[in-house]
Amino acid sequence: MSAPTSRHPTILEVAREAGASKTSVSRYFGGERERLSPALRQRIGEAARKLGYRPNQIARGLKGGRSRLLGMLVADIRNSYSVAVMHGVEQACREQGYSLLVANTGNDPAQERTHLSLLASYRVEGLMINAAGQPTRELQAMAAQGLPLVLVDRWLEELEADRVGLDNALAVDMAIDHLSAQGYRHLLFLSEPVGLASPRQQRWQRFEQRLSEEPALDGERHDPALDGSAVGALLKAFLARAGRPAAVLCANGNVTLAATRALQALGLSLGEVGLLGIDELDWCSLVPPGITTLAQPTETIGRAAVQQLLARLDDGGAALPPRHTLFSPTLIARGSTRLPATDNDKETP
Amino acid sequence: MSAPTSRHPTILEVAREAGASKTSVSRYFGGERERLSPALRQRIGEAARKLGYRPNQIARGLKGGRSRLLGMLVADIRNSYSVAVMHGVEQACREQGYSLLVANTGNDPAQERTHLSLLASYRVEGLMINAAGQPTRELQAMAAQGLPLVLVDRWLEELEADRVGLDNALAVDMAIDHLSAQGYRHLLFLSEPVGLASPRQQRWQRFEQRLSEEPALDGERHDPALDGSAVGALLKAFLARAGRPAAVLCANGNVTLAATRALQALGLSLGEVGLLGIDELDWCSLVPPGITTLAQPTETIGRAAVQQLLARLDDGGAALPPRHTLFSPTLIARGSTRLPATDNDKETP
DNA sequence: GTCTCGAATGGGAACGTTCCCATACTAGAT
DNA sequence: ATCTAGTATGGGAACGTTCCCATTCGAGAC
Numbered sequence: 001m002s003a004p005t006s007r008h009p010t011i012l013e014v015a016r017e018a019g020a021s022k023t024s025v026s027r028y029f030g031g032e033r034e035r036l037s038p039a040l041r042q043r044i045g046e047a048a049r050k051l052g053y054r055p056n057q058i059a060r061g062l063k064g065g066r067s068r069l070l071g072m073l074v075a076d077i078r079n080s081y082s083v084a085v086m087h088g089v090e091q092a093c094r095e096q097g098y099s100l101l102v103a104n105t106g107n108d109p110a111q112e113r114t115h116l117s118l119l120a121s122y123r124v125e126g127l128m129i130n131a132a133g134q135p136t137r138e139l140q141a142m143a144a145q146g147l148p149l150v151l152v153d154r155w156l157e158e159l160e161a162d163r164v165g166l167d168n169a170l171a172v173d174m175a176i177d178h179l180s181a182q183g184y185r186h187l188l189f190l191s192e193p194v195g196l197a198s199p200r201q202q203r204w205q206r207f208e209q210r211l212s213e214e215p216a217l218d219g220e221r222h223d224p225a226l227d228g229s230a231v232g233a234l235l236k237a238f239l240a241r242a243g244r245p246a247a248v249l250c251a252n253g254n255v256t257l258a259a260t261r262a263l264q265a266l267g268l269s270l271g272e273v274g275l276l277g278i279d280e281l282d283w284c285s286l287v288p289p290g291i292t293t294l295a296q297p298t299e300t301i302g303r304a305a306v307q308q309l310l311a312r313l314d315d316g317g318a319a320l321p322p323r324h325t326l327f328s329p330t331l332i333a334r335g336s337t338r339l340p341a342t343d344n345d346k347e348t349p
Numbered sequence: 350m351s352a353p354t355s356r357h358p359t360i361l362e363v364a365r366e367a368g369a370s371k372t373s374v375s376r377y378f379g380g381e382r383e384r385l386s387p388a389l390r391q392r393i394g395e396a397a398r399k400l401g402y403r404p405n406q407i408a409r410g411l412k413g414g415r416s417r418l419l420g421m422l423v424a425d426i427r428n429s430y431s432v433a434v435m436h437g438v439e440q441a442c443r444e445q446g447y448s449l450l451v452a453n454t455g456n457d458p459a460q461e462r463t464h465l466s467l468l469a470s471y472r473v474e475g476l477m478i479n480a481a482g483q484p485t486r487e488l489q490a491m492a493a494q495g496l497p498l499v500l501v502d503r504w505l506e507e508l509e510a511d512r513v514g515l516d517n518a519l520a521v522d523m524a525i526d527h528l529s530a531q532g533y534r535h536l537l538f539l540s541e542p543v544g545l546a547s548p549r550q551q552r553w554q555r556f557e558q559r560l561s562e563e564p565a566l567d568g569e570r571h572d573p574a575l576d577g578s579a580v581g582a583l584l585k586a587f588l589a590r591a592g593r594p595a596a597v598l599c600a601n602g603n604v605t606l607a608a609t610r611a612l613q614a615l616g617l618s619l620g621e622v623g624l625l626g627i628d629e630l631d632w633c634s635l636v637p638p639g640i641t642t643l644a645q646p647t648e649t650i651g652r653a654a655v656q657q658l659l660a661r662l663d664d665g666g667a668a669l670p671p672r673h674t675l676f677s678p679t680l681i682a683r684g685s686t687r688l689p690a691t692d693n694d695k696e697t698p
Numbered sequence: 699g700t701c702t703c704g705a706a707t708g709g710g711a712a713c714g715t716t717c718c719c720a721t722a723c724t725a726g727a728t
Numbered sequence: 729a730t731c732t733a734g735t736a737t738g739g740g741a742a743c744g745t746t747c748c749c750a751t752t753c754g755a756g757a758c
Binding site: 357360361371372406407408409410415 | 743744745746747
Binding site: 007008052054055056057058059061062067077078080083084086087090091094099100101102103104106111115117118120121122123141145257260261264281282283285286287288 | 356357401403404405406407408410411416418426427429432433435436439440443448449450451452453455460464466467469470471472490494606609610613630631632634635636637
């Protein structure tokens with residue numbers, strides 16, 4: 001009542017001011033300016049400017065069913081990979097005239113369900129999902145209602161939906177090839193708990209497969225919890241067991257961080273024990289002698305997700321089969337995968 | 350036409366299914382369940398579940414004027430400080446039953462204006478602003494329309510609005526006190542180009558003030574562009590000029606990154622040349638011997654912003670004076686501000 | 699038995715758009 | 729002159745809610 005809110009002007013007020021009808025004003029802002037006579041066009045433009053009119057997206061969304069909103073469900077907004085992808089998504093959205101409604105689930109499956117229905121209630125026109133858990137049922141329901149869905153990075157086996165992400169098998173291949181070429185023979189694959197997260201599963205499996213194919217290499221796989229001292233103990237035991245030259249392949253950025261910490265705590269220098277991480281982080285070049293990484297084209301992945309969504313939106317449910325778009329990582333070789341020259345020939349000390 | 354979209358059920362369909370009126374269903378979902386008889390309540394609940402009904406927020410927002418949407422304008426979504434604050438914002442929003450519409454301006458003032466009016470067109474109920482440029486005019490207009498505004502971290506002098514952020518003077522004080530206590534005498538304050546960014550200005554000014562008050566200390570201030578080799582050259586020249594023991598105070602995370610790179614390139618070890626950064630980053634403990642930082646309570650800052658916004662929303666424009674909420678940083682002391690024992694007494698070599 | 703009151707429920711207008719359809723006018727063809 | 733087609737414009741219904749205002753009904757007071 002006492003609010004000093006000088007209400008938003010409506011289309012009707014602009015029409016009155018311009019001596020036109022609301023239909024004409026609607027056309028003016030709805031991208032049909034060419035249909036208006038130059039005189040009317042000008043009058044409307046002036047009136048709108050004078051009143052500070054801005055079309056109400058809410059009302060617009062109600063009538064037309066076009067909310068011009070795209071939703072993105074992010075497992076962990078503090079994860080730099082997620083943020084980088086989101087950045088690409090955001091840019092692409094803007095370029096296409098959409099806004100982005102972001103929901104962060106904090107890796108909590110319960111939150112995930114809540115947020116999913118929240119996004120639905122805003123009638124987003126499409127949804128990008130970086131799943132924390134397995135909200136398959138909910139997503140199937142949404143897909144059945146005709147909502148375009150794109151799974152980003154992580155996917156759900158039972159869900160027939162478009163997917164965008166890294167070519168995980170290729171990434172592991174590149175990692176192993178590089179480590180092998182650099183002279184490392186004993187490999188430790190280190191992951192966060194694999195669980196149901198598809199990228200972790202894929203990287204994990206590919207590692208096993210490749211190792212079984214390469215007689216010159218041997219290795220182990222582990223997926224410890226990253227908090228606590230498990231990583232350090234694991235590394236120590238592995239190095240004792242495996243001998244040299246040994247290297248650690250980190251399945252994602254968090255693992256790289258934990259492994260680097262652990263190696264430092266053990267007083268081991270990078271390179272002498274090889275270290276290669278999937279995901280490039282801004283500090284990887286900083287820790288001497290630099291950590292070798294496989295960088296994901298995060299921005300591209302984000303843009304691809306939006307593009308895929310809009311393609312679905314366009315073809316109006318032509319029920320094309322799900323499309324999977326995979327991207328290749330880029331190897332950034334640094335000192336952490338360079339064996340010290342002097343140690344060249346003492347294979348197993 | 351051919352779309353397999355099995356339309357969202359409406360309140361009317363639920364009402365029909367439950368043998369009730371739309372008003373009752375509206376009450377059921379509008380948080381007035383107690384007003385309904387247990388029998389009716391149950392029938393509506395069942396009908397809604399059966400049809401998979403979900404209130405349409407768009408329609409809801411139109412009639413009631415309550416979009417249940419809060420907007421946040423972020424200068425750079427890839428900046429870990431911004432993301433951390435955003436995380437707090439997002440959590441607080443969720444807890445209060447709001448959703449968050451995020452707009453990233455990529456530090457581009459033009460984008461900023463565009464996004465501001467975009468957010469306005471979705472009729473967000475409040476706006477958190479982490480400004481890239483100086484959209485004072487636009488913000489004044491929005492504030493005049495009764496839209497609650499909170500400036501986060503960066504603020505605009507001419508704009509009378511609530512502010513939430515770090516106590517920058519205190520941060521610089523703590524930094525200088527720590528460096529001084531650790532035995533450093535020659536200080537270099539390094540910032541990104543100060544320009545109009547208020548936190549940079551405040552830190553910059555406080556540094557000058559403090560230095561003029563402390564005869565035991567001397568120092569310089571610089572704000573080079575971070576790309577290119579300017580930082581390295583600057584550091585080298587400063588160290589030659591100033592003598593030892595010298596330390597660098599980095600005004601934010603980006604600077605810390607650049608300075609660390611530059612010191613490494615110069616072959617200088619951390620600690621021998623002191624390094625203290627404002628903003629804690631996850632790699633600061635990794636670079637030997639660890640980088641001393643002043644951590645901001647980012648999560649708290651984000652939550653405070655939302656809280657402030659909702660407070661304004663509640664008092665319905667009681668025109669209270671703008672409120673400024675400042676938070677204290679936490680010092681995390683590491684090796685980069687510990688002088689090597691042997692160098693204790695060669696003040697100026 | 700009538701009156702009053704409160705609790706439970708429902709009808710209808712309004713929110714600010716879009717979009718279908720009607721109308722008015724101009725110009726050229728007949 | 730009349731008809732046709734096209735262009736510029738406007739009126740009104742609809743989108744799915746909320747919220748104001750009835751209406752109904754039983755219980756207790758008179």
